[in-house]
Amino acid sequence: MTTYNILLFDLDGTLTESHIGIIKSFQFALRKMGIDEPKAENLIKHVGPPFQETLNNFYGMQPADVDKAVGFFRQRFKEKGMFENELYPRIPSLLEKLKQEDKTLVVATSKLTAFAEGILRYFKIDHYFDYVEGSNLEGNTKAEVIQQALIHFPGVDKKDFIMIGDRNHDIIGARNAGIDSIAVTYGYGSVEELKNAQPTFIANSVEEIERILNVSFVK
Missing domain, CATH: 1.10.150.240 (Putative phosphatase; domain 2)
Known part of the structure; x- marks a missing residue:
């Protein structure tokens, strides 16, 4: 794998x-x-x-x-x-284990960067992330957000990256950037939408993200 x-x-x-x-x-x-x-x-x-x-x-x-x-x-x-928001169950455990394995974690979102950073602080998970790449005031496309995130890692092989998201914009943006993707079905995109976007993997739960990434949850 x-x-x-x-x-x-x-x-x-x-x-x-x-x-x-x-x-x-x-x-x-x-x-x-x-x-x-x-x-x-x-x-x-x-x-x-x-x-x-x-x-x-x-x-x-x-x-x-x-x-x-x-x-x-x-x-x-x-x-x-x-x-007016809450974390999905076991997300903190997943992030903790990934950091224990020295993974570099990035948020790539269509939200304004300042809003995204505020939400991460509110849930006390901001320390897990090395970068937060959000939208500018004009509203970047998700493909543009992903491309901007990759700029932080010059010279890194595209095989080292994977994008994890719940809408076809995430999956299509990842493919356009030349990186793999995990489509999560527990979010806001339909299964049909995500399958049509042709992700590398599909995960129906946070536990399945863990299995795809080959990590074990912190209890």
């Missing part, structure tokens, strides 16, 4: 179950823009991809309105939404 030394983790839907805060902030932003979307189930499919992309593709907003809506979203998310 390939040994991966640098592991890139998505945040929402991979490390944390974050949809409540994201959806409430999404609803707040939409209301401010005159759009009423009271049903959370209509929005959960949008957890993960860049907010700007959703506003443009699904709500037909023009750039100026996208910028306004993003501002409203970030306002509520910073105040409340980022804390």
